[in-house]
Amino acid sequence: MKLLIIGGVAAGATAAARARRLDEKVEITLLERGPYVSYANCGLPYFISGDIETRSKLLLQTPEGFDSRYGVKVRVNTEALEIDRDGRKVRVRTVGQADEWLSYDKLLLAQGGTPIRPPLPGADQAHVFTLWTVPDMDRLHTFIEEHQPKHAVVVGGGFIGLEMAEALRSRKVETAVVELAPTVLNLMDREFGVQVKGELERHGVKVVTGTALKSIGAETVELSDGRSLPANLVLLSVGVRPELSLAKAAGLTLGPSGALQVDDTLRTNDPHIWAAGDMVEVENRVSQKKVRIPLAGPANRQGRIAASNMLGTPMRYRGALGTSVVKVFEAVGAMTGLSEKAARDAGFEVGVAVMHKDHHASYYPGGKELSLKLIYEKPTHRLLGAEAFGHAGVEKRIDVLATALHGKMTLDDLAELDLAYAPPFSSANDPINLAAFVGLNDCTGFSPLVTAAQALAELKSATPPVVIDVRTSKEVAAGHLPGSLHLPVNDLRARLGEVPKGRRLLVHCRSGFRAHLAVRTLLAEGFTDVANITGGWVSLELEP
Secondary structure (H helix, E strand, O other), X not given: OEEEEEOOOHHHHHHHHHHHHHOOOOEEEEEOOOOOOOEOHHHHHHHHHOOOOOHHHHEOOOHHHHHHHHOEEEEOOEEEEEEEOOOOEEEEEEOOOOOEEEEOOEEEEOOOEEEOXXXXXXXXXXXXXXXXXXXXXXXXXXXXXXXXXXXXXEEOOOHXXXXXXXXXXXXXXXXXXXXXXXXXXXXXXXXXXXXXXXXXXXXXXXXXXXXXXXXXXXXXXXXXXXXXXXXXXXXXXXXXXXOOHHHHHOOOOEOOOOOEOOOOOOEOOOOOEEEOOOOEOEEEOOOOOEEOOOOHHHHHHHHHHHHHHHOOOOOOOOOEOOOEEEEEOOEEXXXXXXXXXXXXXXXXXXXXXXXXXXXXXXXXXXXXXXXXXXXXXXXXXXEEEEEEEEOOOHHHHHHHHHHHHHOOOEHHHHHOOOOOOOOOOOOOOOHHXXXXXXXXXXXXXXXXXXXXXXXXXXXXXXXXOEEEEOOOHHXXXXXXXXXXXXXXXXXXXHHHHHOOOOOOEEEEOXXXXXXXXXXXXXXXXXXXXXXXXXXXXXXXXXXX
């Protein structure tokens, strides 16, 4: 049997190795358009920053290594130009050679994506870059070494854009990030983008949001609002589109997301062709909607599963959660499943619980505040997603919650999770447990919640609620909502007569716990329309 794989990075390289482990006799040929195969695409920014000092560490395998270890014939600098589905062959072009046809019994498309390069005036200049391949990295690194740029503009505030902003600052380049969306890291809810922006600015990165790039000059860029920024290096990082030209020309079916449609075995509408990686659409495991999730983890797993199915070992691909994490200087942002916005857009009856708490026992030195947000379906208590930001303990919690999402767990399950505890690592009740308690209190009506954004929207309504601030006088003096009623939680019982009757009451403290106590007191005293502003003053300050 002849197995032909087009694309030799995450999905393609994984599929080739898996295929050999399954069948020693199959003839495996892997084609890669670029000069390198099986390289660490996600590590490219960290070579630019200097965190990875040795370039060769990014090259995980070579054509010779693939051949000697796996018996896989790898052809680099070879582009697939045309698929003859009836004849089961592919026309290819290797640099410096004439076109030829390669036959296959089974074909895997793993061509990934291509960085979007907007047609801006000046985008074709030598100091304008994208970062997607090793040659991209080499060109950028060489330019920095040779030209020593003083000012850089990163266009796009997604994962690569944020990583490159940090990398350029590490190279002593004054850097600005320009993002069209209202916040950076737009996959996450707004308040997390605000926190990421704060971390960038604390490390000297200028952040411009809600603004587009209009044109690129030799030493400056012009923005859509008329401003200009100094820039003798520009990195375009505005997104990636699936590489579909070959698949479209071959008549393969595209899905509603615009990516290549595959079934749960990763087979296309052609019975002899499979596909995997950034070019395919998959099912979001929470919403069940078809989406694009261009991440390395899903791509690697898809390559393994596709190869298994191609060689007669049945495996199903059940979709992805979009679990992701990014390092931003000393902080970390991470998410899994649906954001609050995505969950509402998907039609769920959404509840939100927000926790701002030290990542380990507060009495143990070195605690760092962790912002954790659980998104859940109120009627069923089912977890829908989670987001977190902080300077320690972030990815640990998101990994636990990704596992919970995989298992379709509820807040009830999360409340009972038996997680590892010692003071240097967590609290007796981990922030995950505590956030689940808060969410359950909301679902049952024991202590109802509203988000900071919902609270501020209510205050603009025709019949605004009364806001009760139960913090200390010192905390209130440092900042408070105008018109709020200040009743410290320890004084609340003695001052209940000051609480207006027949009005909706929204209660907040700094982060939520004292407000929860106050809500319980008010409900027990006969006040009926009472809610805790989840996340308290910390979350309110993150709103516009």
